[in-house]
Structures are given as structure tokens and as C-alpha cells.
Amino acid sequence: MTETPLLDVRNLTIDLPRGADRPHAVQDLTFTLEPGEILCVVGESGSGKSMTAHAVLGLLPKAVKVSSGEIRHQGTNVFSLPERDQRALRGGRIAMIFQEPMTALNPLMRVGDQIDEVLCYHTTLDRAARRARVVELLASVGLPEPDHLRRSYPFRLSGGQRQRVMIAMALAVEPDILIADEPTTALDVTTQKQILELIQDIQAKRRMGVMFITHDFGVVAEIAHRVAVMQRGQIVEIGTAEEVLNRPQHPYTRQLIAAVPHLIEHREDFTRARQPVLTAEKVCKTFHLGGGFFTPGRKVVAGDDLSLTIHQGETVGLVGESGSGKSTLGRSIVGLIKPDSGRILFEGVDLLSLSRPAFRPYRRHVQMVFQDPYASLNPRHTVGDIITQGPVAFGEDRHKALEKAKALLKLVGLDASAAERFPHEFSGGQRQRISIARALALEPKLLIADEPVSALDVSVQAQVLDLLEDLRHRLNLSMLFITHDLRIAAQICDTIAVMQKGRIVEIGPAKEVFGNPQHAYTRTLLDAIPGKGWTIPEDVVPVTRRSSALRTSA
Amino acid sequence: MPRIALFISQRLVKAVFVILAIAVFNFFLVHAAPGDPAAVMAGEAGAADAKFVEQLRQQFGLDRPLYEQLGTYMSKVVQADLGYSYRQQRPVFDLLMDRLPVTLSLTLTAFVLALLGGIALGTLAAMRAGTWSDTAITVVGLTAYATPIFWIGLMLILLFSVNLGWLPAFGTESIGAGYTGWDAFLDRARHLVLPVTTLGLFYMAVYTRLTRASILEVRDMDFVKTARAKGLPEWRIVSVHILRNAILPVITVAGFQAGHLIGGSILIETVFALPGIGRLAFEAVLQRDYQVLLGIFLLTSVVVVVFNLLTDLIYSLVDPRIEVAP
Numbered sequence: 001m002t003e004t005p006l007l008d009v010r011n012l013t014i015d016l017p018r019g020a021d022r023p024h025a026v027q028d029l030t031f032t033l034e035p036g037e038i039l040c041v042v043g044e045s046g047s048g049k050s051m052t053a054h055a056v057l058g059l060l061p062k063a064v065k066v067s068s069g070e071i072r073h074q075g076t077n078v079f080s081l082p083e084r085d086q087r088a089l090r091g092g093r094i095a096m097i098f099q100e101p102m103t104a105l106n107p108l109m110r111v112g113d114q115i116d117e118v119l120c121y122h123t124t125l126d127r128a129a130r131r132a133r134v135v136e137l138l139a140s141v142g143l144p145e146p147d148h149l150r151r152s153y154p155f156r157l158s159g160g161q162r163q164r165v166m167i168a169m170a171l172a173v174e175p176d177i178l179i180a181d182e183p184t185t186a187l188d189v190t191t192q193k194q195i196l197e198l199i200q201d202i203q204a205k206r207r208m209g210v211m212f213i214t215h216d217f218g219v220v221a222e223i224a225h226r227v228a229v230m231q232r233g234q235i236v237e238i239g240t241a242e243e244v245l246n247r248p249q250h251p252y253t254r255q256l257i258a259a260v261p262h263l264i265e266h267r268e269d270f271t272r273a274r275q276p277v278l279t280a281e282k283v284c285k286t287f288h289l290g291g292g293f294f295t296p297g298r299k300v301v302a303g304d305d306l307s308l309t310i311h312q313g314e315t316v317g318l319v320g321e322s323g324s325g326k327s328t329l330g331r332s333i334v335g336l337i338k339p340d341s342g343r344i345l346f347e348g349v350d351l352l353s354l355s356r357p358a359f360r361p362y363r364r365h366v367q368m369v370f371q372d373p374y375a376s377l378n379p380r381h382t383v384g385d386i387i388t389q390g391p392v393a394f395g396e397d398r399h400k401a402l403e404k405a406k407a408l409l410k411l412v413g414l415d416a417s418a419a420e421r422f423p424h425e426f427s428g429g430q431r432q433r434i435s436i437a438r439a440l441a442l443e444p445k446l447l448i449a450d451e452p453v454s455a456l457d458v459s460v461q462a463q464v465l466d467l468l469e470d471l472r473h474r475l476n477l478s479m480l481f482i483t484h485d486l487r488i489a490a491q492i493c494d495t496i497a498v499m500q501k502g503r504i505v506e507i508g509p510a511k512e513v514f515g516n517p518q519h520a521y522t523r524t525l526l527d528a529i530p531g532k533g534w535t536i537p538e539d540v541v542p543v544t545r546r547s548s549a550l551r552t553s554a
Numbered sequence: 555m556p557r558i559a560l561f562i563s564q565r566l567v568k569a570v571f572v573i574l575a576i577a578v579f580n581f582f583l584v585h586a587a588p589g590d591p592a593a594v595m596a597g598e599a600g601a602a603d604a605k606f607v608e609q610l611r612q613q614f615g616l617d618r619p620l621y622e623q624l625g626t627y628m629s630k631v632v633q634a635d636l637g638y639s640y641r642q643q644r645p646v647f648d649l650l651m652d653r654l655p656v657t658l659s660l661t662l663t664a665f666v667l668a669l670l671g672g673i674a675l676g677t678l679a680a681m682r683a684g685t686w687s688d689t690a691i692t693v694v695g696l697t698a699y700a701t702p703i704f705w706i707g708l709m710l711i712l713l714f715s716v717n718l719g720w721l722p723a724f725g726t727e728s729i730g731a732g733y734t735g736w737d738a739f740l741d742r743a744r745h746l747v748l749p750v751t752t753l754g755l756f757y758m759a760v761y762t763r764l765t766r767a768s769i770l771e772v773r774d775m776d777f778v779k780t781a782r783a784k785g786l787p788e789w790r791i792v793s794v795h796i797l798r799n800a801i802l803p804v805i806t807v808a809g810f811q812a813g814h815l816i817g818g819s820i821l822i823e824t825v826f827a828l829p830g831i832g833r834l835a836f837e838a839v840l841q842r843d844y845q846v847l848l849g850i851f852l853l854t855s856v857v858v859v860v861f862n863l864l865t866d867l868i869y870s871l872v873d874p875r876i877e878v879a880p
Contacts, residue, residue: 059782091785098783103776108798108873117794118784153874169784 004075006176006209007033007056007094012069014051014060014233025051025064026233033177036207038200040220040241042256043230044457045428049213052230053179056211057096058086074176092122095170099182101162105154111165112138112150118172137168141198159322160191164198171202178203179211184219188321188484193528196223215458217260218487218531221245229253246537257536259462261487276345277446277478278310278333278366283342285328285502301502302328303339308497308507310446315472315479317493317510319486319525325502326482330448333480334368335359346446364394367439371451373431377423383409383434384419390442401441408437412467429460433467440471447472450482465492486529490514498522562863569859573852577631580851581624584844590616591641591842614640627848636852637845646849649834654853656726657830660746660822661815664753669808671754672761676804677797679762680769691762699759707752707825714748721747724827749826753819757811764807768800775799801872809865813858817850 012029016022026048033039041049054060056071058078071078073089081089098104106114112134119130131150138146141164154162163183170178180199184192200223203210214220220227224241229252237250248254285303302325310316318326331337333344335351344351346362354362370376377386387405392398406416412433423431432452439447449468453461469492472479483489489496489510496513498506498521506519517523592610596603611617615626630637636646679691698706715723722728722745733741772778773796781795811818820832831850838846869876 057783059779087785087787089785090783096780096783098776098780100776104780106777106781106795106799107875109794117781117786117790121784121786121790155875166780169780 004072005032006035006074007211008072008075009052009056010070010072012052012055012071013067014048014055015065015067017063022232024067024233026055026230029069029233029235031228031235031238033209033211035176035209036203038203038210038212038223038225040224040227041211041213041230042215042217042220042227044215044256044459046232047230048233049230050181051233053096053181053211053213056177056179057090057094059090059096088122091118091175092173093175094177094179095172095175096179096181097163097166097170097183099185101159101166101183101186104166105162107154110151110153111157115150115165115169115172118169122173133172137172138165140171140202141165141168142194143168158191159187160195163187163191163195167195167198167202174206175208177209177211179213181213182215183212185214185216189486189525189528189530190321192219192530196530199223216530217245217257217458218529218534221531221534229256245534248537256458259459260536261462261465261485261491274312274314276309277312277314277347278480279307279343279345280309280329280333281307281343281345283307283329283332283339283344285325285332285337285339301325303332303342304502306342306502306504308504310478310480312445312478313472313476314495315481315493317489317496318480318482318499319484319489319496320499321484321525323501324499326484326499327450328502329499330368330450330480330482333446334366334448335363336368364390364442365445366448367442367444367446368448368450369432369435369439369452372455373428373435374455376435377431377438379423381422382419383421383423383426386423386434387419387438387441390438394442405437405441408440409434411440411471412437413463427460428456429464432456432464436464436467436471440475445478447477447479448482449479451484452481453488454483454485461488468492486514486525498525558867562867565863565866569863572859573855574628574631576855577628577848577852578624580848580855581627584847584851585620587839587842589842591844592616594840594842595641631852636849639843639846641841641843641846646845649846650831650849650853653829653831653834656828657816657819657823657832659742660749660753660828660830661819663746664750664757665808665812665815667750668754668757669761669804672758673765673797673801673804675758676762676765677769677792680766680773681792683766683770688766692766695759695762698755699763703752703756704821704825706755707749707822710748710752711825721745723748726828749819749822749828752825753822760807760811761804764804765800768803769796772796772800798872802869805865805868805872809861809868812861812864813854815861816854816857 009029009031013027014025016025029048029052031039041052043049051060051064055066056078060066066079073093078086078089105111112131115134115137116130119125119133123130125133134150135146138149143149143161143164149157149161154165157165166183178199183199184195187195196219199210199212202208212219212223220241224245226239227241227244228235228238229244229250230236231252237244237248237253244253245257248257283303283306285301287300287302300323304325306325306329308316318329320326328337332339333351339352342352346365349362351359351362377383381389384402384405387408388396388398388401391401391404396404402419406419409416409418414430414433414437418426418430418434423434426434432455435452452468453464456464465488468479468481471477481489481493493510496506496508496510497504498513498519500521506513506517506522513522514526517526590611592607592614595610596607608617615623618626627637636650638645639649642649675691675695679688682688711723714721724745726745727733727738727741728745731741777799778791778795781791786795816831817835818832819830820836822828823830823832824836831853834846835850837843838850
């Protein structure tokens with residue numbers, strides 16, 4: 001360790017603008033990144049992980065200023081360089097990939113041209129050489145038909161393919177440092193696995209230093225050499241992966257690790273003696289995209305012969321990758337989508353055969369909690385309005401409904417005064433609690449939860465899951481839990497249905513599906529879960545999930 | 555390219571039906587106004603003799619039932635014959651062609667300058683949001699938009715023609731100067747400066763605000779961050795990555811406004827005494843000159859249809875996600 005580190009961050013402090021919730025985005029940060037090393041930076045959103053990464057690249061927003069400290073790249077202080085040299089560093093020596101592959105590429109530019117841009121500004125290659133390099137790069141990240149693909153626009157590519165393009169772009173001029181800001185968070189498990197392998201592979205080949213930002217300890221266990229844990233702008237613990245993962249010292253680290261969902265956990269077996277609440281029989285749905293009067297469009301089969309039963313008090317997990325048709329089934333049950341054929345029986349009544357007015361009374365019995373708590377609450381309405389609108393529409397007295405809303409807010413662990421406030425005043429986890437209260441206001445018998453925690457931080461995730469678990473026991477709710485995260489499904493569901501390309505390929509009790517998967521696809525999914533090789537250390541074994549105590553902070 | 559050709563041909567076929575339908579609608583609209591050309595002409599002649607009016611009506615065919623008049627009109631329109639203005643004693647088509655160059659040279663120039671200037675100023679303002687230059691641009695834009703257009707015209711005349719004497723105040727050319735070739739062109743251009751500025755300022759204010767708002771929305775998006783992380787120079791980020799993504803709403807409004815290129819300059823033509831289509835329309839309304847009015851309406855609708863088609867084509871050029879679907 002006598003050579004100068006690739007990246008040497010010393011006493012870095014970044015000020016937040018006045019009026020923010022704390023004075024510094026990061027405070028007195030010191031760490032190094034060596035060549036050939038993957039440093040994972042872990043922490044919840046708002047802990048300053050991304051801010052640090054942006055500071056290294058000089059991409060901080062205008063309102064945010066570095067107030068002290070320095071960032072040295074191979075010995076040179078980045079901040080002392082003129083803008084021209086900083087630009088050369090950016091994209092040239094230090095490259096970055098972002099979380100959202102769907103929005104991180106310019107939608108109006110061919111992907112090849114976007115990579116070409118980097119070469120154009122950082123190298124002296126001529127046009128033909130650059131084109132050859134673009135094709136070579138696309139091939140090196142495992143994209144098919146690179147010569148054809150380079151002429152595609154981003155919207156033609158899948159999320160995984162776009163992230164590969166981003167990586168190809170980052171690697172264009174062979175940087176020393178790759179900063180990856182949650183690069184796999186928005187991807188499916190199987191795609192995540194491929195991308196992680198790709199990053200590891202490239203990193204090992206080129207001896208790059210990788211700063212990998214994530215909130216997922218599974219991913220950390222999979223790839224990290226060293227780990228830094230951040231909380232409220234400070235590094236609370238830093239060390240080798242083995243140390244931090246297996247012998248966490250700081251209470252915050254232990255808390256984060258304890259919140260990680262575990263794959264196989266004992267849960268009491270569900271007895272099937274009870275009443276079925278909802279039965280879906282042979283539901284089919286095909287979407288037709290594009291096309292006109294004469295030209296046939298593309299067909300997407302989102303539901304093919306889907307059958308499943310949800311019993312009273314049972315939680316059925318619907319797992320699968322994006323595009324597998326999970327949400328289509330959920331939406332069909334709520335009545336937001338009309339399937340092409342099949343029956344959906346709610347307490348013996350076929351919902352699909354009902355006319356709109358006849359269907360209306362059933363709407364209150366089946367309620368939905370959506371994925372994105374930031375988009376699913378009307379920002380112009382108070383929380384009280386949002387919760388009472390449903391009951392009022394069903395004829396309840398406004399005053400009584402408001403009283404009930406306040407009781408519900410308390411039930412989901414918020415203060416009753418929240419009813420007078422607006423959604424933007426709440427954090428993501430709190431908003432999801434509001435969404436749940438809204439769904440419960442109608443006293444539904446069945447709750448459809450469509451990825452209710454995938455937009456939340458791990459520890460908040462655990463709290464919301466606890467809440468759902470607690471509510472279903474108290475209110476004897478049935479639940480259809482749609483998720484792409486098998487660890488979460490394992491934790492909360494009694495029955496698991498695995499979906500692939502619009503079909504349910506395997507269905508059975510959670511224990512059996514996870515313990516002894518029958519279908520090859522289920523095995524692929526299980527195999528793709530990051531951090532399988534790592535077991536959470538005994539002494540931080542999580543707070544009992546099934547405790548009925550309700551935690552009130554989110 | 556065959557896809558585009560198919561798209562254009564299908565749209566053109568549709569356009570023919572749209573324009574015919576508009577022609578029928580216009581016909582009834584014009585006849586819904588009280589009075590007719592015969593009454594106006596008789597009134598102006600001072601001989602409001604019932605017999606004379608009746609004779610005029612017969613001569614113009616106004617005594618026929620409405621559906622018969624419509625039939626005659628439509629059969630002429632189909633043959634691209636816009637009719638004859640008895641009032642002006644000339645074919646309507648010739649009248650329009652006389653006036654069209656004046657109006658188009660005014661409105662098209664103003665439109666193009668406003669579009670370019672508006673996008674440039676809007677971009678500048680957005681990239682410097684919150685600074686004095688942003689405030690200055692916004693204030694000037696807002697003032698130009700809020701001030702009545704004829705008042706701006708009059709003030710410009712007062713300043714540049716009356717007080718400073720730099721530019722001519724009205725007309726399209728210096729009468730009796732006998733310029734030829736290049737000089738004639740320059741003379742016409744000088745006459746256009748004030749009207750174009752007046753009209754352009756108004757349009758430009760709209761584009762400036764629109765571009766600014768649109769860019770503010772786009773400039774914080776993820777792909778802009780990606781472009782920064784690539785180490786591109788600022789001008790490249792703005793022009794290639796931000797502006798192109800922000801331009802669609804501007805194109806929408808520009809396409810919409812382009813439809814007004816024919817009829818939208820009545821005030822300017824009046825203030826600057828320009829013999830354009832706007833003035834022609836205004837006079838035709840007063841005189842109940844049905845044929846001329848119908849001709850102008852038809853021309854306007856053709857222009858609107860053509861610009862809609864152009865807008866759709868430009869959309870698909872700017873944004874590959876928008877496909878031209880017949």
C-alpha cells in the first residue's frame with residue numbers, strides 16, 4: 001500500500017443550502033479507493049452517498065457547495081484544477097453510471113451516438129475508429145448485434161440493455177475509477193445478477209477502482225471488497241467486507257443488517273380450511289400495442305390461463321420479473337383492466353360478468369396499494385380528504401368518515417393531526433402508510449398490494465412490511481402481494497405464485513416453493529438473489545418480525 | 555421513406571375532405587350575417603330602390619335558394635375556381651394572389667425571426683435562471699406580450715419614423731421612386747422592418763416563455779447529468795441534450811400559430827397601411843363581399859391543414875419515439 005491511492009477523499013464537508021434538514025450533506029468524510037478494489041458505500045436515502053459521488057465528479061447542484069476538505073485523484077487535488085481539466089477528468093478518468101437506466105440516456109439520440117460523444121471529446125480518434133470502438137464496447141458489455149444496436153434509440157432497449165449501454169459509455173475511454181450509483185436497484189433480480197457479474201468482470205480485467213453505491217446488503221455481500229456505511233452525512237463504519245458484514249460494530253450498521261429481508265425464515269404454515277375470498281379462473285389478457293386499421297400491432301400476452309385462489313386471512317405472493325403480468329392480474333381483480341376471458345370470483349360472484357353499476361359495491365371490498373407513494377397520492381388534497389373520499393363516495397357522513405380516518409392514521413402509526421396536512425410533508429414510508437390507511441378506510445376484505453415497498457429504503461421497507469403483517473392479523477385481511485423481490489415474498493407470504501411471461505409457472509406454499517422449487521424458472525430466480533452466500537450474523541438476528549408491537553416511526 | 559410517403563399521401567387525401575367540409579361550413583357562416591352585397595352596393599350608390607336591389611340580386615344569383623347557391627359555389631371550388639368579386643370587378647383568385655405576397659412577407663419573416671429569437675432568449679434565460687439576465691428577458695417578454703400590438707406599432711412609428719426618420723412608416727415601397735433590382739428589394743425590406751418587429755415581438759414573447767419553462771423542466775433530468783458526467787462542454791450539453799428534448803412544446807405552439815399566418819396580421823396591416831390579406835378580409839366583411847370572404851377562409855384553412863401536417867412531420871423528425879402513423 002505504498003502507491004498513491006486512486007482516489008483519496010480527505011475531510012470532505014459539503015454544505016447544504018440554508019433551510020435544509022441539516023447543515024451538511026456530508027461532514028468530514030475521509031476514505032480512499034485503491035486500484036482493483038470495489039468499495040461499497042451503503043446507507044439510506046439522504047445519507048449523503050450520492051452527494052459524495054457527485055462531488056467526486058464535480059456534478060454537485062449549484063446550491064450545494066464543498067466547504068472544506070479535498071478530493072485527490074492519483075495525488076492531484078480535483079478542486080484545484082481548472083474547469084477544462086476537470087471536464088477531461090470527468091468521463092475520461094472517472095466515469096459514472098446511474099440508478100435509472102430508463103431516464104439516464106438521452107431519449108432522442110441513438111445509443112451509438114451517445115457513446116461516440118464521449119470518444120469525440122476525450123480522444124483524438126477519427127470517425128471510423130470511433131465507430132469501430134463503439135461496436136467493440138457494445139460487444140464487450142454483452143449486447144447482441146452491436147453494429148445494429150448502436151443505431152437504436154434508447155426506448156427500443158430494455159432496462160438491462162440500457163444499463164449495459166451506460167456501462168459501455170462509462171468504459172469508453174478506459175477510466176481508472178467507475179462510480180456506480182445504485183446501478184441495479186431499478187432492475188429485475190436476474191438482470192441485476194448479470195449486471196453485477198459484468199461490473200465485477202470488467203473491474204477485475206482492468207483493475208479499475210469501483211465505488212459502488214447501494215442500499216442492498218445482499219448486493220454488498222455479492223461484490224464488495226470494502227464497505228463504508230454512511231448515516232446522516234458521516235461514515236459510521238468502514239472496513240473490509242468480511243468485517244462489516246459478519247462483525248458489524250456500529251449500532252446503525254447492525255440496524256441496517258437486521259432489516260435485510262431473509263430468504264428462508266420459519267413461519268407457521270397456513271391451513272387451507274378456510275373460505276376462499278377470491279378465485280381467479282383461467283384469466284387471459286393480451287395487449288395489442290400500436291398498429292392501425294390494417295397493420296397488426298405487437299401482441300403482448302400479459303395473462304395466459306391464470307388461476308389462483310386467495311383464502312380468508314391468507315397472503316398470496318405474486319412474484320416474477322417486470323413484464324411477467326403480475327400487475328395485470330392485480331389490476332384485473334380490482335377492475336382497472338378488463339381481461340379477455342376467464343372468471344374472477346369474489347365470494348362466489350363473477351366480477352367480470354357484472355355491469356359497471358353492479359360492480360360498484362364490490363369496489364370497496366377490493367382495495368389497492370400502489371407502488372410509488374410519491375405518485376399515488378393527489379398532491380393538492382389533504383391526507384384527510386384522500387382517506388375520506390372513498391367512504392364518502394359510498395355514502396358515509398363526511399364528519400364520521402374524518403373521525404374514522406384519524407383512527408386509521410393512528411392504526412398505521414401516524415399522528416391523527418396528519419389528516420390536515422398534505423402528502424408532500426411526509427416521507428416515502430409515511431406516505432405508504434397513508435396509502436394503506438386510504439385502502440383500509442373502505443374496510444376491504446381483500447387488499448392488492450402492488451410492489452408496496454419497492455420504492456422504499458430497507459429499514460423503512462421492514463417497517464411497512466411489519467405494519468402490513470400486523471394489520472392482516474388484526475383485521476383478518478386477505479392480501480395479494482405483488483413483488484419482484486423474492487426475499488420479501490418469502491418473509492410475508494403464505495402462498496407463492498411465480499409468474500413468467502404471463503403464465504403462473506409454479507404455485508404452492510411459500511416454504512415449498514422456496515425450499516424445494518420445482519420449476520426451472522423459480523430456481524433461476526432464487527439463484528439470482530444477491531448475497532445468498534452470506535448469512536446474517538447470529539448476534540444481529542433481527543427484531544422479531546411477527547411481533548404485534550407497532551413501530552411508529554417511518 | 556415509403557412509410558413517410560404513405561403517411562403524407564393519406565393525410566393529403568383526408569385534408570381534401572376536411573377542406574371541402576370547411577368550405578361548406580364557411581358558406582353557411584358567411585350567409586348567416588344579416589345583409590348581402592346587393593344591399594350594401596345599393597346603399598353606397600345612394601339608390602336604395604327596391605327594384606335596383608332586386609336587379610342586382612338577380613345579376614349576382616342571390617335570388618336563388620341557398621342550397622342552389624351552395625351547389626354552384628362548391629362545384630366551382632372543386633374546379634379550383636374561387637369565383638368573381640363583383641364588388642372589385644376581378645376574379646377572387648387574382649385578388650388573393652395580389653395581396654398574399656405582402657402578408658406572407660410580413661408574417662413569415664416575423665414568425666421565423668420570433669421563433670429563432672424566442673428559442674435563443676428562452677434558452678439563455680433558463681440556463682441563467684434567477685440571475686439578472688433571466689429577469690431582464692422575462693420582464694421584456696412579458697411587457698411585449700401584454701402591451702396591445704397596435705400601440706407598440708404606433709410607438710415604433712413615432713420613434714423611428716417621426717422622430718428619428720430612419721425608417722418608413724407605412725406602405726410596401728416608396729411610391730414614385732422607381733427603384734429596380736437590388737434597390738427595389740432593399741426598399742421593400744426597409745418598409746417591412748417596423749411591421750415585422752411589431753408582430754415578431756409579440757410572437758417572440760410567447761416562444762421565449764415557453765422555451766424557458768420547457769428547458770427548466772428538462773435541464774434537471776437524469777440524462778443531462780449523464781451528459782455532464784461524460785465531461786462534455788456546456789454548450790454541447792445545452793444544444794444537443796437539453797434543447798432538443800425541450801423543443802417539442804415550442805413546436806406544438808409554433809405549428810398552431812403558423813395557422814394564423816394569413817389572417818393574424820389585420821391590426822399590423824391597418825397600422826402600417828399594408829395592402830395585405832388581413833385588410834382585404836376586413837373590407838370584404840364590411841361590404842358583404844361573399845366571394846372574397848369565402849376565398850380568404852378557404853385559403854386560411856388550406857394553410858392550417860398544411861401546417862398541421864408539417865408540424866406532425868417535424869415531431870417525428872425531432873423525436874424518434876413519435877412515429878408517423880397513417
